[in-house]
Amino acid sequence: MERTSIELVERWKRIPEGTPVNALHEMAGLTAEIIARSVFGNDLGDDSAAAVTEGFTSYQALVDSINIGYFLGFDDGLPIFRTPTLRRSVSRIHRIIDKVVEDHLSGRGDHNSMVELLVRRQMKSPELKLDLVALRNEAATIFMAGHETTASTLTWAWYLLSRAQWVEEAVHAEIGRVCGNRIPTIDDVPQLELCKAVIEETLRLYPPVPILARQTREAEMIGNIAAQRGSLVLIVPWLLHRTGSLFEQPHYFRPERFMGGRRPTPYSYIPFASGPRVCPGLHFGLTEAVLCLAIIAQQFRVVVASTHKLEPVCRLTLRPKGGLPVTLEKRSGTPRADR
Ligand code: HEM
Structure with missing residues (x-):
């Protein structure tokens, strides 16, 4: 995480103000690189990393669902691949991931990667036949799941900070x-x-997954609503998180709600x-977002034009429509890396 964020900051320094x-x-790009290195190992070549990222990006542009696994075809039930472009991506x-998994199986992979953990877990139980497809699907x-969500979180954080200068200064x-003149670790x-x-x-x-879908196994009463067996139930964090009876001034950006032990x-x-x-990447994602924010904010202000009108859209994740146009303002002082 540190290395990839520092690389981004160094690249940004070369962009004219x-x-x-x-x-x-x-x-x-930042979170794709972080998750690619964590899942597949540091030795995933630049070309393969770019191909995986591009493949997922074009896939996402073509699908419009909230169940990532299902619509990628990695969960129960294959989706209908709608276009040749989609099938190709x-x-x-699949080809790149298969190659990474094969490398790991033959002992050539990065030993600190998640694929290595999955391979070792499979190998510990030789009685279970090694399921390459399952392995590939888990890694994918x-x-x-770990790339889009964190990217969306960081993007919204820059937007909110640019609109609340007093929080940005704090x-x-x-x-x-906390860090003085060394880079956060x-x-x-x-x-x-x-x-x-x-x-x-x-x-x-701005919850990156603004709608959660569940299906009732049995007939249920949810509050005073009777749901039949097999009903689709949508839980909407986007609405829940902005409910006035649960959060004071629910539409205001007030990080202090989460400080001093308040929950x-x-x-x-x-x-x-x-x-x-519950998301198995909760701690990974939170740590990643905090660290990336700190490393970048130490050296840059990410400025959103005051005239910019933002429209949230929900595709696989909640994101600003058309992205978030910003300019980068270098902050003074050059911190040093401790390692
Ligand atoms: C801020 C970042 C993140 C947010 C907000 C987030 C949110 C979520 C949510 C809401 C779900 C449940 C979806 C559902 O039940 O319909 C989920 C599932 C999942 N997340 Fe995350 N996530 C984040 C980061 C990550 C990271 C970094 C990873 C991996 C390292 C990850 C891996 C997964 C996986 C594998 C699932 C599927 C679990 C299952 O099907 O049981 N997530 N995430």
Whole structure:
């Protein structure tokens, strides 16, 4: 995470000040690289990393569902692949992932990657036949679920910070206090209380997964509504998180809701879902978002024009329509990396 964020900051330093940049695109590239390195290993070549990212991006542009696994064809029931372009991008992703898995199986992969963990888990139970397709699907699901969501969170965080200068200044002050003139590391994350609160409040106002879909196994009473067996139930964090009886001034950006031990009422705040299908990447995603925010905010202000009108749209995740056009303003001082 640190290395990839620092690479982004270094690249941004070479962009002339005032050049328009799409923050959503930048954050998607950053989180794709982080998850690609974590899932597939650091030795995934640049070409393969780019092909996986492009493949998923073109896939996402062509599908419009909320169940990532199902519509990628990695969950129960294959979707109908609607166009040759879509089929091509999926089979390209499959080919690259298969190659990575094969490398791991023959002992050539990065030992710190998630694929390596999956391969080892499979190998520990030789009585179960090694299921390459399942392995590929798990790796791909983690990639897809872990990349878009964090990119969307960071993009919305930049938007909210640019509209609340007093919070942005407090974020800069906190990073200065905790890290001095060295680049934030993963060990600083527990001390970056405001940065974490900014991310949590961003997830409240703009939950990357704004609708959760469930199906009743049996006939149920949900409140005073009778749901028949097999009914589709939609839980909408987008609405829940903005309910006035649960959150004071629900439409306001107030990170202090999450500071000093304050937490929302149980089940009123579910950006990572809840229950048996809670997001398994919760800690990874939160840590990643806080660390990326701190590393970038230490060196840059991400400025959204005051005239910019933003429209949220829900595709696989909740994102600003057309991305988020910003300019980058270099902050003074060059911090040093400790490692
Ligand atoms: C801020 C970032 C993230 C948010 C807001 C988020 C949110 C969610 C939500 C709401 C679900 C449940 C969807 C449903 O039940 O319909 C989910 C599932 C999932 N997430 Fe995340 N996620 C984030 C980051 C990550 C990361 C970084 C990873 C991987 C490292 C990840 C891996 C997964 C996986 C594999 C599932 C499917 C679990 C299952 O089907 O049981 N997520 N995520």
